Amino acid sequence: DVKVTQSSRYLVKRTGEKVFLECVQDMDHENMFWYRQDPGLGLRLIYFSYDVKMKEKGDIPEGYSVSREKKERFSLILESASTNQTSMYLCASSLLYRVGETQYFGPGTRLLVL
Amino acid sequence: EDQVTQSPEALRLQEGESSSLNCSYTVSGLRGLFWYRQDPGKGPEFLFTLYSAGEEKEKERLKATLTKKESFLHITAPKPEDSATYLCAVQPSGNTPLVFGKGTRLSVIA
Numbered sequence A: 001d002v003k004v005t006q007s008s009r010y011l012v013k014r015t016g017e018k019v020f021l022e023c024v025q026d027m028d029h030e031n032m033f034w035y036r037q038d039p040g041l042g043l044r045l046i047y048f049s050y051d052v053k054m055k056e057k058g059d060i061p062e063g064y065s066v067s068r069e070k071k072e073r074f075s076l077i078l079e080s081a082s083t084n085q086t087s088m089y090l091c092a093s094s095l096l097y098r099v100g101e102t103q104y105f106g107p108g109t110r111l112l113v114l
Numbered sequence B: 001e002d003q004v005t006q007s008p009e010a011l012r013l014q015e016g017e018s019s020s021l022n023c024s025y026t027v028s029g030l031r032g033l034f035w036y037r038q039d040p041g042k043g044p045e046f047l048f049t050l051y052s053a054g055e056e057k058e059k060e061r062l063k064a065t066l067t068k069k070e071s072f073l074h075i076t077a078p079k080p081e082d083s084a085t086y087l088c089a090v091q092p093s094g095n096t097p098l099v100f101g102k103g104t105r106l107s108v109i110a
Helices: none
Strands: A005-006 A010-013 A018-027 A030-037 A043-049 A064-072 A075-079 A088-096 A109-113 B003-007 B010-016 B019-026 B030-038 B045-050 B056-058 B062-066 B070-075 B084-092 B104-109
Touching: A005 A088, A010 A018, A018 A030, A018 A088, A018 A109, A030 A075, A043 A064, A043 A075, A075 A088, B003 B084, B010 B019, B019 B030, B019 B045, B019 B084, B030 B070, B045 B056, B045 B062, B070 B084
Parallel strands: A010 A109, B010 B104
Antiparallel strands: A005 A018, A018 A075, A030 A043, A030 A088, A064 A075, A088 A109, B003 B019, B019 B070, B030 B045, B030 B084, B056 B062, B062 B070, B084 B104
């Protein structure tokens, strides 16, 4: 079974703090993704990576950066957290960067920025 | 622009009352359509992938079908444990990420 884990289930941070969200997958997947999910807006893609040290912007990259130093680990960084970044953050991975590849999701991190 | 629309937004069923959820899409060449289930506060759980019109897949009380413009998730004799949000996503042609719909929130009442 594919397993995608996220470093925290719940996180509370203050405005202006630097926040790291980590995601690890154990299935040797090539691709990894970061989404945020908000009521009424659905899932929105922030960044994705199809190889180590590679990254691509998604639909809403502003205010975020990512790091992929190892194949199994993909980090999302909020350089200076703001209240509008309060959200559910979901990491996903898929085997190959090829059409029709199923994405598998982690359990999510609910971030509250005060 | 690639788009996925799910309907209804919310659906309330009595236990045993069969129904269908709809996912309509406009994409530049469909390469795959995915259904996920999401429980409150958790990540989406993969259910099905459909690749071509006419394809069907089943799992317990769920059956997914695909046409050239839409997919249906049929729920037969649902139980309260089927209550969840069901998400549909499509992968357009080329190496592009999935496009997700906003989901249908299903409640099954005993």
